[in-house]
Amino acid sequence: MMTVAQTVAEPTRRDFLFIATGAVGAVGVASAIWPFISQMAPDAATIAAGAPVEMDLGPIAEGQIVKIFWRGKLIFVRHRTKKEVEEAQNVVLADLRDPQPDSARVKEGHSQWLVVYGNCTHLGCVPLGNEGAFNGWFCPCHGSVFDTSGRIRQGPAPTNLPVPPYAFLSDSKIQIG
Ligand code: FES
Structure with missing residues (x-):
């Protein structure tokens, strides 16, 4: 039988996975752009x-x-x-x-x-x-x-x-x- 705690915990974990995936995506984009920018603007x-x-x-x-x-x-x-x-x-x-x-x-x-x-x-x-x-x-x-x-x-x-x-x-x- 499902408890109240489990029904709350499950969506929370999904939220975390979603955020974590989003964070990886953002890092991926940043690292793809950075070499381009760094090459455009040597110090x-x-x-x-x-x-x-x-x-x-x-x-x-x-x-x-x-x-x-x-x-x-x-x-x-x-x-x-x-x-x-x-x-x-x-x-x-x-x-x-x-x-x-x-x-x-x-x-x-x-x-x-x-x-x-x-x-x-x-x-x-x-x-x-x-x-x-x-x-x-x-x-x-x-x-x-x-x-x-x-x-x-x-x-x-x-x-x-x-x-x-x-x-x-x-x-x-x-x-x-
Ligand atoms: S045509 Fe280019 S500077 Fe005169």
């Missing part, structure tokens, strides 16, 4: 020292561009779609002002990732991602247009967005510098 001492910066690429969705600072310079890390990679690879080099094949601007086996400095090579403005006639970047200051490889295609900028020194530590992690 000031690291930046000032110009030390290499590691970046976890896992949270960057296809089609997304993430900004990071290294040695006080803005850098774009772009997770290119298959279409963007193909467009970048199929360009006729003779059509380019600063001819460079896409393969020379990415790391072998990681062509979906483009890492470039984030200031326009004209006068240093910050171009807007996924804009312009080539869906790469568009610089609103004087109209320079860059393709999905960061190469100058239209406007006054004289050269491509440069590629900073970086290396893949694994398929989902790079080190800049």
